[in-house]
Amino acid sequence: MSSVWTIPYWETAYRLFMAVLLGGLIGWERERDAHPAGFRTHILVCLGSALIMLISIYGFSEFMKEENVRADPARLAAQVVSGIGFLGAGTILRHGLTVSGLTTAASLWVVAGIGLAVGAGYMFGAVLTTILALVSLELLNRLEKILVRRHRLKKIVVSVRDEPGKLGEIASLLGRMGASIRKVTIDEGDLEDDWLNISFTIRLSEEISTTQILEEVRRVTGVKEVRSG
Template structure:
């Protein structure tokens, strides 16, 4: 039997430890940002993916010399790619039209890939991917914060009749006045015979944009009953 299908205990242990370290680095960044999946979750995903990859390659070495044995290391490890989607979906939260947790779900998917790379001994790619992930999650997040430093976060509550296209019309109005919609929350309510919506916009606006003027434009939209801001 060829030595290519055999791995020493020391090499096996080192790959699992490296996977834990690389996954932990990404998980620590998520932990600092209070994400649904943090330090421990990312370590477990990375180490688990590495173990599955190791089993795929080296776990069936005793059968390699048997006749009519077809060996494909990709078959077990490929299931990680689809299986991690269920775990990632658990970190995504939806409230109305607001969706959060997508970045954490993506980081779990990347960490699973890092684990698979470590399991195959593809260390350079695993390390580079970890660095890129950390830069994307931490450094670019700081750059984005600096870019929005001169923009204040405001909340606008709008009561409007429930008609098709009203949400888009309101969002377009806010954007036209220089606002950047970050989150939207919609609640339905029935008063008398007319169905109405309570829409809460969380927006970023430059300091130079007069809020009073923006609110006046929103009030001028047909169907708007009430507008207030925080």
């Protein structure tokens, strides 16, 4: 069995550079949209996973010569799969009523798997997984936006004075006008600021337009600005 001392240097370098390339491709997609974990984070996760897999396969071959010693290359790899959950959890953020970062956490988990595959020399699986991940993150994201527009989902952002009951007052107004609220995000800004930015994702009926919604919300007492997101 090969060891870290006998495996060719070019083979080690090839696998580690492939981990940087494949992890960087997915990280670049996350970086462009300013997600919590971007280009460098994905590269480091993939690179580290590949190195751990190399050590797991080739790092302990010298001990295999002893009696009653069994090799299990999957043991270190299993720790990567479970340990990546801690890093992924750090990318999941909660803003008001909205939770974001789940897709980025999933991409980190996939990148860790890609790194393990590269470290094991399974390049076909690693490259194909990278392609499929990019398709899921990029093309399906565009498809989702198209479907959102088709179903008349609109986003409006309301800058309102931080007073009790304002969120409920605006939500009630939207309901009376026939708009169905799908998601609400609250940006509190600075603690000393008296204003809140509330984002509503709403589904409009055929009888009402976004312009009508904006005009009615502007009339609410305490509203400073309303815009379509």
